[in-house]
Amino acid sequence: MNSPLRQASSLPSTGRHFLQIPGPTNVPDPVLRALAAPTIDHRGPAFAELARRVVTRLGPVFGTTGPIALYPSSGTGAWEAALVNTLSPGDRVLCFETGHFAVLWQELAERLGLDVELVPGDWRHGADPATLAARLAHDPQHRIKAVCVVHNETSTGVTSPVPLLRRALDEAAHPALFLVDTVSSLGSTDYRHDEWGVDVTVAGSQKGLMLPPGLGFNALGPRALEAHRTARLPRAYWDWDPLLDTAEHGRFPYTPATNLLYGLDVALDLLAAEGLPQVFARHARHAAATRAAVRGWGLTVLCADPRAHSSTLTAVLMPDGQDADALRATVLDRYDMSLGNGLGRLAGRVFRIGHLGQLSDLHLAGALAGVQMGLAAHGFPADPAGLTAALDVMSAA
Numbered sequence: 177m178n179s180p181l182r183q184a185s186s187l188p189s190t191g192r193h194f195l196q197i198p199g200p201t202n203v204p205d206p207v208l209r210a211l212a213a214p215t216i217d218h219r220g221p222a223f224a225e226l227a228r229r230v231v232t233r234l235g236p237v238f239g240t241t242g243p244i245a246l247y248p249s250s251g252t253g254a255w256e257a258a259l260v261n262t263l264s265p266g267d268r269v270l271c272f273e274t275g276h277f278a279v280l281w282q283e284l285a286e287r288l289g290l291d292v293e294l295v296p297g298d299w300r301h302g303a304d305p306a307t308l309a310a311r312l313a314h315d316p317q318h319r320i321k322a323v324c325v326v327h328n329e330t331s332t333g334v335t336s337p338v339p340l341l342r343r344a345l346d347e348a349a350h351p352a353l354f355l356v357d358t359v360s361s362l363g364s365t366d367y368r369h370d371e372w373g374v375d376v377t378v379a380g381s382q383k384g385l386m387l388p389p390g391l392g393f394n395a396l397g398p399r400a401l402e403a404h405r406t407a408r409l410p411r412a413y414w415d416w417d418p419l420l421d422t423a424e425h426g427r428f429p430y431t432p433a434t435n436l437l438y439g440l441d442v443a444l445d446l447l448a449a450e451g452l453p454q455v456f457a458r459h460a461r462h463a464a465a466t467r468a469a470v471r472g473w474g475l476t477v478l479c480a481d482p483r484a485h486s487s488t489l490t491a492v493l494m495p496d497g498q499d500a501d502a503l504r505a506t507v508l509d510r511y512d513m514s515l516g517n518g519l520g521r522l523a524g525r526v527f528r529i530g531h532l533g534q535l536s537d538l539h540l541a542g543a544l545a546g547v548q549m550g551l552a553a554h555g556f557p558a559d560p561a562g563l564t565a566a567l568d569v570m571s572a573a
């Protein structure tokens with residue numbers, strides 16, 4: 177089948193398209209089959225049972241025993257839900273500029289009428305707990321009402337240390353809510369909403385959860401529910417109230433994304449069958465293999481902090497004067513593989529290799545082979561030892 181993504185001049189593809197962007201990710205065949213089932217009555221008993229089962233089983237993935245609000249939305253909708261349910265007009269919010277997604281969240285907060293303070297960043301490091309501590313020390317009146325952090329910055333492949341940021345809040349005895357975006361880490365990377373003291377965890381369906389786009393999630397801690405009672409930003413569609421006890425009665429206040437919930441049920445089966453610790457270890461191994469390839473080729477991993485490497489994607493910096501988008505176009509045209517583009521200030525300078533969701537060692541080896549061949553076709557003298565280094569990492573594990 178010829179992929180609709182390729183130019184008309186391309187040769188027909190003789191296999192599957194390789195979707196190596198950091199989300200949406202490859203949707204496993206059992207999930208695709210589940211999505212194709214007939215849509216049922218969302219007010220009927222079979223649906224209620226499905227909804228209860230799915231929402232209950234999501235808890236362990238978030239690491240929470242608390243409520244999870246599930247929306248027919250993109251991840252961006254879940255960002256908005258987290259803010260409008262907990263904050264009031266003019267509230268001060270502290271955001272860390274870890275990359276493009278952090279900036280988009282900040283801009284969304286500003287459009288909602290929040291007073292956003294952005295801690296600048298270089299897009300190569302995560303949010304720094306010492307910087308947070310220093311900022312909180314200058315806020316004795318507790319004007320900051322929430323701290324927003326992107327756990328896994330999908331534009332840069334850099335993670336932020338959520339437990340250490342929580343500790344900075346605790347040590348300052350600062351009451352600000354702690355809101356964390358896990359859209360590209362949940363289900364792929366160790367994450368513990370309850371244990372790490374996160375107040376709202378934001379997530380989406382199309383990355384580690386291996387579904388198509390279309391579901392947004394908020395996991396809610398007790399302090400967030402407390403803040404919800406007095407929060408005054410206008411909220412209607414996003415209001416948590418009618419979603420708080422989906423796990424008990426399986427009802428939604430509007431038509432839910434029925435078929436995506438069929439898919440989610442199966443995706444949760446897949447995660448449970450592999451075991452979350454094994455899922456996390458696989459992602460870490462694939463990330464290490466990818467970094468070995470990138471360095472072997474003579475290219476630079478964008479993440480500059482060895483403690484902060486993402487398990488789910490690797491952003492690769494091209495040498496000055498080399499156009500990352502031209503490389504991506506070559507790879508798409510010749511090898512029918514989509515790589516992630518550079519976002520925001522990284523446009524044209526960076527390409528991103530997604531290695532999350534459903535992925536086997538051989539699938540990743542194929543993807544890295546495609547990058548290596550694409551680099552050669554593009555005129556970059558990539559050392560073929562890159563691919564060998566990646567294979568060594570995977571076979572040693």
Ligand SMILES: *Cc1c(COP(=O)(O)O)cnc(C)c1O
Nearest residue numbers: 250251252277328330359360380
């Ligand atoms: C993909 C992504 C989002 C946005 O999700 P949409 O579904 O595109 O709205 C937000 N944050 C992070 C970290 C992401 O990776």
